[in-house]
Amino acid sequence: MKRKDYISWDEYFMGVAILASKRSKDPNTQVGACIVDNNNIILSTGYNGFPFGCSDDDYPWCRDGEDTKYSYVVHAELNAILNARGKNLKGARLYVDLFPCNECAKAIIQSGIAEVVYLYDKYADSAATVASKRMLQSAGVACRKFTSDKKSLSIDFEK
Numbered sequence: 001m002k003r004k005d006y007i008s009w010d011e012y013f014m015g016v017a018i019l020a021s022k023r024s025k026d027p028n029t030q031v032g033a034c035i036v037d038n039n040n041i042i043l044s045t046g047y048n049g050f051p052f053g054c055s056d057d058d059y060p061w062c063r064d065g066e067d068t069k070y071s072y073v074v075h076a077e078l079n080a081i082l083n084a085r086g087k088n089l090k091g092a093r094l095y096v097d098l099f100p101c102n103e104c105a106k107a108i109i110q111s112g113i114a115e116v117v118y119l120y121d122k123y124a125d126s127a128a129t130v131a132s133k134r135m136l137q138s139a140g141v142a143c144r145k146f147t148s149d150k151k152s153l154s155i156d157f158e159k
C-alpha cells in the first residue's frame, strides 16, 4: 500500500522556493521562486541576489542611505524567469514566498506565466504591490495564497 504522508505538489514546489531563498545573502528579506510547467516539472528556480560578477561582499546590503541594495538586487521571480534561459513559460506556475512586486509582475505577465502561488504578502499596502495586483488581474494571471495543513517540513542531512 502506498504511503500516506507524502507532500502535495504545492508543498513540494513552495518548499523548493523556500529552499532557494536560503541562498539569499539579504539580511532582511530572503525570497525564493520556483517555476513549474503543467506536468509539474520544475523549469527554473531563483532567489534575490546581485547579478553575476557583482560580489556579495563588494555591493551594499543596506536598505537606507545613498547606496542601497535596491539599486542592484535581482528579485527572486525575475531571477527564476531569467534562469529559465528562454524556455517556454507559457501556462507555467510560479511559486514564490513573497508576493511579487510590480516590476516582477511585468516580467511574469510578459513571459506567459499563468498562475502565481505565494506564501505571504508583507508589503500588501505598498504602491508596488497594489500596482502588481492591478496588472496581474488585468492580464488574467491567477494569484492564490498557498495553503497547507502542515506548518513546516524538515530536511535531514543524516539518515
Ligand SMILES: O=c1[nH]c(=O)n([C@H]2C[C@H](O)[C@@H](COP(=O)(O)O)O2)cc1CO
Binding pocket: 026, 028, 029, 030, 031, 047, 048, 049, 063, 069, 073, 074, 075, 076, 077, 098, 099, 100, 101, 104, 123
Ligand atoms: O517581489 C519581490 N521579490 C524579491 O526578491 N524582493 C527582494 C528584494 C530585496 O532583496 C528584498 C526586500 O528587501 P526589504 O524587505 O528589506 O525591503 O526582497 C522583493 C520583492 C518585493 O516584493
Ligand SMILES: [Zn+2]
Binding pocket: 075, 076, 077, 100, 101, 102, 103, 104, 105
Ligand atoms: Zn520583484
